[in-house]
Amino acid sequence: MKLTFMLLTGLLLASLLIIPIGGLTGCAPAAPSAIRIGYLLGDLHHLPFFVAEDKDFFIEEGLNVEVVGPFESGPAEMDALAAGQIDMGYVGMAPAVLAAARKIPLSIVSGVNLEGSGLVTGMAIGSVAELKSKKIATPAPGSIQYIMFGMLLADNNLSFNDMEIFPGTVKPPDMPQSLQTGRIDGYFAWEPFVAKSVVGGYGKVLVESKDIWPGHPCCVIVARGDFVGSHDGTVAAVIRAHRRAIDYIETNPDEAKAIAAKWTKLDADVIDNALQRVKYTYSLNKDDVKRFVGEMIKLGETGAIKPIITSADIPDPDKFADTVVDTKYILR
Amino acid sequence: MNGKKLIIDRVTKTFIEKKGGSFTVALREFSLEIEDGEFVCLVGPSGCGKTTLLKLVAGLEQASSGSIYLDGNAVTGPGRERGLVFQDFALFPWRDVRDNVAFGPEVLKLPLSERIRIAEHCIDLVGLAGSAHKYPSELSGGMKQRVAIARALANNPQLLLMDEPFGSLDAQTRYLMQKELLGIWNVDRKPIIFVTHSVEEAVFLAERVVVMRSSPGSVKSIYPINLRYPRRLTDAAFIELREKITADIAEEVG
Amino acid sequence: MVWEGAALLADIPQLFPAPVTVMVALGQLFVAPGPPGLVWAGELMGNTLISLWRVIVGFALAAATGVFLGIIIGWWRNARDLLEPVIELLRPIPPLAWIPLAMLWFGLGFKPAVFLIWLGAFFPILLNTVLGMESTPNKLVEVAKTLGAGHWQILFKVGLPSAAPSIMAGLRIGIGIGWMCLVAAELTGSNSGLGYMIMYYYSTMEASKTVAGMLMIGIVGFLMFIGLKKLEDKILFWKAA
Numbered sequence: 001m002k003l004t005f006m007l008l009t010g011l012l013l014a015s016l017l018i019i020p021i022g023g024l025t026g027c028a029p030a031a032p033s034a035i036r037i038g039y040l041l042g043d044l045h046h047l048p049f050f051v052a053e054d055k056d057f058f059i060e061e062g063l064n065v066e067v068v069g070p071f072e073s074g075p076a077e078m079d080a081l082a083a084g085q086i087d088m089g090y091v092g093m094a095p096a097v098l099a100a101a102r103k104i105p106l107s108i109v110s111g112v113n114l115e116g117s118g119l120v121t122g123m124a125i126g127s128v129a130e131l132k133s134k135k136i137a138t139p140a141p142g143s144i145q146y147i148m149f150g151m152l153l154a155d156n157n158l159s160f161n162d163m164e165i166f167p168g169t170v171k172p173p174d175m176p177q178s179l180q181t182g183r184i185d186g187y188f189a190w191e192p193f194v195a196k197s198v199v200g201g202y203g204k205v206l207v208e209s210k211d212i213w214p215g216h217p218c219c220v221i222v223a224r225g226d227f228v229g230s231h232d233g234t235v236a237a238v239i240r241a242h243r244r245a246i247d248y249i250e251t252n253p254d255e256a257k258a259i260a261a262k263w264t265k266l267d268a269d270v271i272d273n274a275l276q277r278v279k280y281t282y283s284l285n286k287d288d289v290k291r292f293v294g295e296m297i298k299l300g301e302t303g304a305i306k307p308i309i310t311s312a313d314i315p316d317p318d319k320f321a322d323t324v325v326d327t328k329y330i331l332r
Numbered sequence: 333m334n335g336k337k338l339i340i341d342r343v344t345k346t347f348i349e350k351k352g353g354s355f356t357v358a359l360r361e362f363s364l365e366i367e368d369g370e371f372v373c374l375v376g377p378s379g380c381g382k383t384t385l386l387k388l389v390a391g392l393e394q395a396s397s398g399s400i401y402l403d404g405n406a407v408t409g410p411g412r413e414r415g416l417v418f419q420d421f422a423l424f425p426w427r428d429v430r431d432n433v434a435f436g437p438e439v440l441k442l443p444l445s446e447r448i449r450i451a452e453h454c455i456d457l458v459g460l461a462g463s464a465h466k467y468p469s470e471l472s473g474g475m476k477q478r479v480a481i482a483r484a485l486a487n488n489p490q491l492l493l494m495d496e497p498f499g500s501l502d503a504q505t506r507y508l509m510q511k512e513l514l515g516i517w518n519v520d521r522k523p524i525i526f527v528t529h530s531v532e533e534a535v536f537l538a539e540r541v542v543v544m545r546s547s548p549g550s551v552k553s554i555y556p557i558n559l560r561y562p563r564r565l566t567d568a569a570f571i572e573l574r575e576k577i578t579a580d581i582a583e584e585v586g
Numbered sequence: 587m588v589w590e591g592a593a594l595l596a597d598i599p600q601l602f603p604a605p606v607t608v609m610v611a612l613g614q615l616f617v618a619p620g621p622p623g624l625v626w627a628g629e630l631m632g633n634t635l636i637s638l639w640r641v642i643v644g645f646a647l648a649a650a651t652g653v654f655l656g657i658i659i660g661w662w663r664n665a666r667d668l669l670e671p672v673i674e675l676l677r678p679i680p681p682l683a684w685i686p687l688a689m690l691w692f693g694l695g696f697k698p699a700v701f702l703i704w705l706g707a708f709f710p711i712l713l714n715t716v717l718g719m720e721s722t723p724n725k726l727v728e729v730a731k732t733l734g735a736g737h738w739q740i741l742f743k744v745g746l747p748s749a750a751p752s753i754m755a756g757l758r759i760g761i762g763i764g765w766m767c768l769v770a771a772e773l774t775g776s777n778s779g780l781g782y783m784i785m786y787y788y789s790t791m792e793a794s795k796t797v798a799g800m801l802m803i804g805i806v807g808f809l810m811f812i813g814l815k816k817l818e819d820k821i822l823f824w825k826a827a
Contacts, residue, residue, distance in 0.1 A: 075789050095791070102791045135694070137775070140789030166694060168789050169782060170775045174689060183693045183775070308790045392728050412734030422725040426747045426824045435743070436733040467824045487733055 034064040035234055038077045038089035041070035042173055042264045044191045044274050045113045045219040046090040048245035050263040051256060055248065057241035063234065072171075075099075075142055081106060081224050087231070088223045088238060094144040096222045097292060100324045101313050105225025107326040108284065110239045112219035116278035117145050117209035118194040119152065121186035122179060125206065128156045131163055134185035137175050140168035141308055144218060145209070147292070149188045150299045152212045159304040179203050190218070192266050195274035199267075208277060217288045228326065239282070239329045246280045282330050289321040337523050338366040338389070338491060343398035344548075345384055358384045360548035361398070366491075369521035373538035375531055375577065377584050381549025382527040386493050389525065390416045402491060412436060415484030419496040421476040423468040429455065429479050430464040436487035454482040457516055474505040481516070492524045499529065510536055514561060531578045535570060536563055543580050553580055603794040608801060611794035621778040629783070634802060637768050637779040640696065644703030644771075645761045652708050652760065653753060656715025661745060666716075673712065681705050682770045694775030702771035707764035714756025718749025751822055758814045765807045780806075 039046045052058050058065045068086045071077035074095025080086050082104045096108055125131065131153075139145045146167055153159055170178055175187040176196040186206070187193075197203025209216060221242065223235050249256040253275075260271045293314055300307030314320045345359040358381040366372055374382050387393045389400055391410040400407040402414065423432050431438075434451040442450075455464055458478035468476060477497055484492060498506045510533060517524060528534050534541045538557055545552040555577055563570055603611075612630065619625050620632025627635060658665045659673075681702050688698035722745045730744045772781030784799035 073789065075791050078791065098791045102793070141786055142789040142791060164777065166775050166777045168785055169773050169777065170689075170694065174686065178689070178694070178775070181690070181693075183689070390728075390732055392731065410728075410731035410734075412732070414732060416729065416732040418725060418729065420725065422723075422729045424726065424744070424747070426750070435730070435735075439730075439733060439735045439739055439743075469824065483733070 036066045036068045036086045038068045038086040049090045051245040052241045057244045061237040061241045087227045093220045098142045106222045107228045108220045109329045110221040111284045114279040115210040117190045118205045119188045119207040120197045120203045121206045135164045137166040137170040137184045137187040145188045150305045192274035195270045199270050286321040286325045290317045293317040336365045337368040339401040340364045343395045346396045357548040362550050371524045371539045373534035373541045374527045375534050376544030377546045380544045380546030412487045413490040415489035415492050417480050417494045417497045419499045421480045433482045454486045458482045473501050494526045607794040608797045611798040633780045633783045640699050644700040648704045648707035652711030656712045660716040660719025681767045698774035699771040703764040706767035707760035711756040711760040714752045718752025722748040754818045
């Protein structure tokens with residue numbers, strides 16, 4: 001009797017899993033050029049995606065794009081990718097690398113932007129050394145901002161243990177207000193949440209992310225492992241539209257800003273300020289991924305941060321970068 | 333005021349339906365006088381207002397017109413001098429027997445030793461010695477009713493009001509309780525107004541039986557019961573009275 | 587066993603960690619150094635203690651305010667008519683929705699977390715207390731009156747004891763819900779606690795540690811439930827069926 005019950009429960013659970021698995025192996029039929037793309041909440045870095053959508057670049061490439069999101073965080077978006085709820089996504093490189101490290105099959109197929117993050121503090125703080133025993137908020141531990149902040153501190157002979165860090169529980173949209181009300185003394189976030197404090201007059205950019213690692217990659221486009229294999233043409237089309245969008249932002253800045261305001265729901269002057277620090281580009285470099293992995297492992301080993309990825313997870317960063325980064329679409 | 337213990341003077345009670353505005357006259361010009369130490373039973377058809385009257389005397393309801401006097405004092409609200417015993421016992425389930433009985437003295441803020449003394453005295457009186465620490469959930473129906481009576485007595489009331497107190501007991505226990513009640517009454521001779529459906533019970537217990545008229549309720553007839561205690565159900569005089577009163581009530585219903 | 591089988595079928599360790607890996611993760615978390623101030627307790631137990639403290643404080647506040655308000659609303663008609671609409675307006679709002687406001691009013695870490703837990707626990711305690719007070723059998727109140735009890739005596743000697751079973755049920759439910767609000771509560775700028783720990787490992791995509799944390803929440807919640815049920819049975823022994 002008990003065995004039958006367990007068997008039935010097992011079957012029920014298994015059948016519940018077949019559905020996402022079926023989605024993964026492509027059992028679920030989809031229209032030839034239909035594709036689901038995810039993006040992150042209020043993230044100015046994803047402007048090319050917003051432009052491509054609003055200016056119909058995707059449609060002109062014969063694509064039927066279903067916009068999925070916005071996702072609250074990179075890991076959430078990667079989970080959705082793994083479960084087959086999206087096929088491609090605009091996401092931070094760090095969560096993408098983390099997902100790959102956790103054995104989720106994916107490929108990074110294009111760059112989206114470089115730089116565009118910063119350490120914002122109240123007006124009273126003059127140098128990184130003064131951050132000691134202060135309260136600093138950062139995005140979640142898996143984010144590039146978290147790692148870069150660790151790199152910055154290491155460069156200044158400090159570690160996360162020298163101050164009170166709030167990783168992940170103060171969301172970037174809430175960070176400017178927390179600084180303004182004095183709940184935190186500083187934060188490290190991506191645009192436009194850096195600009196918000198500056199324009200508001202209560203914060204200043206102590207360090208720009210490009211000063212920690214010039215030309216560092218920030219957001220990328222990822223595609224699910226099996227999807228790249230079976231929908232080569234679609235992926236290529238998405239990236240073509242993406243590149244057009246990047247050109248468009250360059251040549252039509254005012255229109256681009258209007259689209260940015262619509263999707264991020266922020267004021268024009270904040271967007272103006274923010275765009276000064278963001279560089280949109282589709283270029284992709286395996287060395288960047290390799291360096292990022294290296295920095296993460298190093299920071300964990302020196303105890304500056306709690307280890308997120310160890311050399312046991314990625315014994316060969318070179319090989320790892322080779323398998324994860326797929327540059328064929330941007331080279332076409 | 334003459335020396336009567338309880339005077340119910342032309343009491344009328346009207347219940348007004350809140351929503352419809354219609355009203356029911358439960359009692360109209362009900363008058364009755366009770367002597368000190370008297371045992372009076374109230375009988376009548378269902379819905380004749382017996383319980384309402386009891387509640388009025390207890391002070392839980394207000395009369396629409398007319399007045400009630402106990403020892404010459406007007407009755408305006410509930411008070412310890414008028415003890416009440418319900419059909420469904422209404423014991424406090426979270427208190428044991430002793431604490432239930434001691435409730436009245438406790439309310440008076442008497443010292444603990446005094447409360448215990450009074451409680452144990454009353455518990456003995458109703459024949460429950462040894463059960464002082466039991467809880468109501470552990471007691472039988474008969475035992476519960478004894479606790480209820482003891483609780484009312486612990487307050488040394490001037491008048492005991494009993495609303496069909498043995499109605500939910502089985503026949504055997506009921507008979508036992510009737511005899512016990514008479515025994516308890518004999519000790520102190522407090523006046524008792526006892527409401528019941530059972531004419532036999534009324535004739536067995538009371539010195540006077542008051543038959544009520546119904547809709548609206550008022551006094552129809554009063555039968556003095558001059559039989560000596562303890563009465564025998566099989567007595568010819570007993571049976572005659574029982575038949576007469578039963579017929580009297582039946583007239584009302586018919 | 588079913589879990590193991592399902593996990594094998596799924597073959598996506600990220601989404602559905604197998605029980606073995608979760609147990610391993612539990613062990614790892616148990617021995618890893620604890621949060622600042624509680625390093626000796628280990629990561630798992632240290633964070634659990636921090637969360638427990640927050641829940642106990644939040645619950646204590648909810649119990650005090652909930653029972654107090656519940657007695658007033660349950661016993662006096664006027665209070666009920668006045669306060670009920672306000673309560674019915676606030677009650678359906680899920681604790682998660684209060685997060686931004688909580689951070690605005692109370693800042694980061696301990697205070698907003700306690701506030702959110704208070705929110706979760708307050709309503710069941712309040713409602714059960716109101717119900718308990720309202721359900722005081724009329725007969726018992728009448729009896730008390732005929733025994734000479736005054737208004738306040740009736741409240742404390744009849745109303746409250748009569749409402750006790752309901753109040754206790756409300757407390758038990760309240761702390762359960764309060765504990766369940768942990769993850770939401772610790773999203774208000776905490777950097778310690780079980781809820782925070784779960785979110786941390788969710789971000790670093792270490793699924794087995796995330797599930798291990800969830801399991802811990804379940805275990806502690808269960809133990810609290812058992813503990814309170816036993817306490818309830820002790821206090822309400824007179825309800826012997």
